[in-house]
Structure formats: C-alpha cells, structure tokens
Amino acid sequence: MFSLWNERARLVSIRNLSERYGARGYKVYSGIPLVREVYRVFKPERVAIAFSGGADSLATVLMVLEGLPDSVEKHVIFNNTTNEFPENIRYVREMFDFFEENFENVKCVEVKPRKHFADYVRRVYYVSAKMKINGGWKKQKLRCCFNLKEKPSEEYYKENNIKIVFTGLRAGESIFRYRFTVFALTRGFAGVYIGKNKINAMPVWNWSREQVHKYLEKHPLKPKVNPLYEKGFRQIGCMLCPVKFFFDKELPPLREHYPHVYKVGLRLKREAIGKIFLEESVKL
Ligand code: SF4
Numbered sequence: 001m002f003s004l005w006n007e008r009a010r011l012v013s014i015r016n017l018s019e020r021y022g023a024r025g026y027k028v029y030s031g032i033p034l035v036r037e038v039y040r041v042f043k044p045e046r047v048a049i050a051f052s053g054g055a056d057s058l059a060t061v062l063m064v065l066e067g068l069p070d071s072v073e074k075h076v077i078f079n080n081t082t083n084e085f086p087e088n089i090r091y092v093r094e095m096f097d098f099f100e101e102n103f104e105n106v107k108c109v110e111v112k113p114r115k116h117f118a119d120y121v122r123r124v125y126y127v128s129a130k131m132k133i134n135g136g137w138k139k140q141k142l143r144c145c146f147n148l149k150e151k152p153s154e155e156y157y158k159e160n161n162i163k164i165v166f167t168g169l170r171a172g173e174s175i176f177r178y179r180f181t182v183f184a185l186t187r188g189f190a191g192v193y194i195g196k197n198k199i200n201a202m203p204v205w206n207w208s209r210e211q212v213h214k215y216l217e218k219h220p221l222k223p224k225v226n227p228l229y230e231k232g233f234r235q236i237g238c239m240l241c242p243v244k245f246f247f248d249k250e251l252p253p254l255r256e257h258y259p260h261v262y263k264v265g266l267r268l269k270r271e272a273i274g275k276i277f278l279e280e281s282v283k284l
C-alpha cells in the first residue's frame with residue numbers, strides 16, 4: 001500500500017497536518033527559521049549535525065551553520081558505516097574542509113563502528129532472505145543500522161555532552177520517516193522530536209526532494225553536490241546494503257558503475273536464499 005503512496009501524496013498529507021497543527025496553536029517551522037527557533041527555545045552551547053553525504057543532509061548542515069550564532073559549537077558528524085562508496089568518503093572529506101573554511105566554530109568528525117560491516121554481512125543477508133521469504137519485513141531486525149550507524153553517533157553525542165542533533169530527515173522519503181515526523185508533531189513542535197535524552201531537529205522535514213536541490217543550486221556558496229547523484233543514484237546509502245538487493249532499489253546505477261559490488265550482492269543474496277531452502281528441506 002505504501003509503495004503506491006508517492007512522495008507527492010505524502011507531501012500533501014504533511015502539508016495538511018502542518019496546517020491542522022498550526023491552526024491548533026502548535027509551532028510549525030522549517031528551514032533556517034526552524035534552526036533559529038530551536039536555538040531560541042533551547043539555547044544550546046553545542047549541537048551536532050548528521051552529515052551522510054546526501055543532499056538533504058548537506059542542506060541541513062548549511063542551514064544550521066548559517067542559522068546558529070558563532071558562539072555555538074557545531075559538530076558535523078559523518079558516520080562511516082564501513083560499507084560506504086569510496087566516492088562518498090572522498091566527497092564528505094572534501095565537504096568537511098568546505099564547512100570549516102566557510103563557517104566559524106565548526107568541528108567535523110568521522111565516527112566509525114567498533115566492528116566492520118564484513119563482520120555482519122552474511123548474517124544480515126540471511127536475516128533479510130528469511131524475512132523476505134516468510135514475510136514480516138522489519139529493517140530493525142537486521143541490527144546492522146543500529147550497530148554501524150546509530151551506536152557510534154550516539155556514543156559520540158554522549159561523550160561530548162550533545163543534546164541537540166540536527167538531521168536531514170524528510171517525511172516524504174519513506175513511510176517510517178513520515179511516521180516519525182508525525183510523532184514529532186504530536187509532541188507539539190513540528191519538525192522537532194523531543195526525546196528523553198536528546199532532541200532531534202529536522203529543518204527539511206516537510207520539504208520535497210526538488211525544494212532541497214533548488215535550495216542547494218541557489219545557495220551563494222555554491223556547495224558541491226555528491227557526484228553519486230550524477231551516476232543515477234537517488235539516495236546515498238550503504239554500498240552493499242541487503243535492502244537494495246531484496247527490494248530492487250538503486251540496482252541499475254550499481255550494476256552500471258560498480259559491477260563487482262553488484263555481483264557480490266547478488267551472490268550473497270543467492271547464498272542466503274539457498275541456505276534457507278536447505279534448512280526448510282531438512283525439516284521436511
Ligand atoms: S543501511 Fe543497510 S547496510 Fe547500512 S547499516 Fe543499515 S541495514 Fe546495514
């Protein structure tokens with residue numbers, strides 16, 4: 001059902017929600033006004049901005065660096081999952097220099113998980129195949145995102161006493177992200193999720209992909225956009241993510257530009273499916 005629910009439909013429903021909640025007296029902000037409102041309300045000494053190398057997070061980093069006063073420490077965090085495209089790593093490092101050269105009080109940091117993706121790869125393909133065959137797909141069950149993405153960043157925030165994190169999450173991107181922003185709304189501040197230990201602020205929560213790209217094109221500093229978009233990728237994510245292979249996502253550009261990675265992914269998928277059929281046949 002949700003695959004039929006395209007980005008336009010999501011945005012219409014997000015707009016309705018923003019209007020409804022706005023009419024009820026909730027605060028509904030986005031873009032730099034949201035960044036300034038977060039500062040006005042919470043007065044943080046330091047914040048983190050998650051930077052994945054994608055356009056949404058690039059727009060978010062620029063909005064936060066522009067919207068907050070120089071006195072606020074700004075930690076731009078790239079979470080290297082160890083399953084990254086080499087171009088993405090090069091691009092992120094280049095952008096780190098760009099952020100530090102153009103803005104004040106910026107610290108760019110690459111965080112890494114304790115274990116490598118290679119330590120999880122066979123298990124995550126196996127779990128993916130099992131869920132795909134038996135139903136009940138849940139990405140959290142892979143645990144890979146938690147161990148490779150969330151945990152290293154969370155540890156960094158904790159060690160550095162960071163309570164506010166800006167992310168480039170857009171509700172139009174997926175049903176999970178949409179639900180998260182709706183949940184944020186129910187807590188009274190659109191685009192800002194006030195959690196127990198941390199506040200998650202999302203300046204582009206109700207923006208479309210096109211709005212984000214237009215914002216970057218018109219930006220006076222002319223920031224470089226990730227070259228992976230020119231290769232046909234719509235999202236900058238993990239190179240060998242099982243979700244790509246089990247749900248046929250972003251495979252044409254992968255096959256064209258990274259044929260060796262594509263072949264490895266297909267082999268892992270076949271191997272995992274074969275293992276499950278073998279287990280099932282033993283049971284019979
Ligand atoms: S995006 Fe895919 S490969 Fe990357 S951490 Fe999450 S589940 Fe694992």
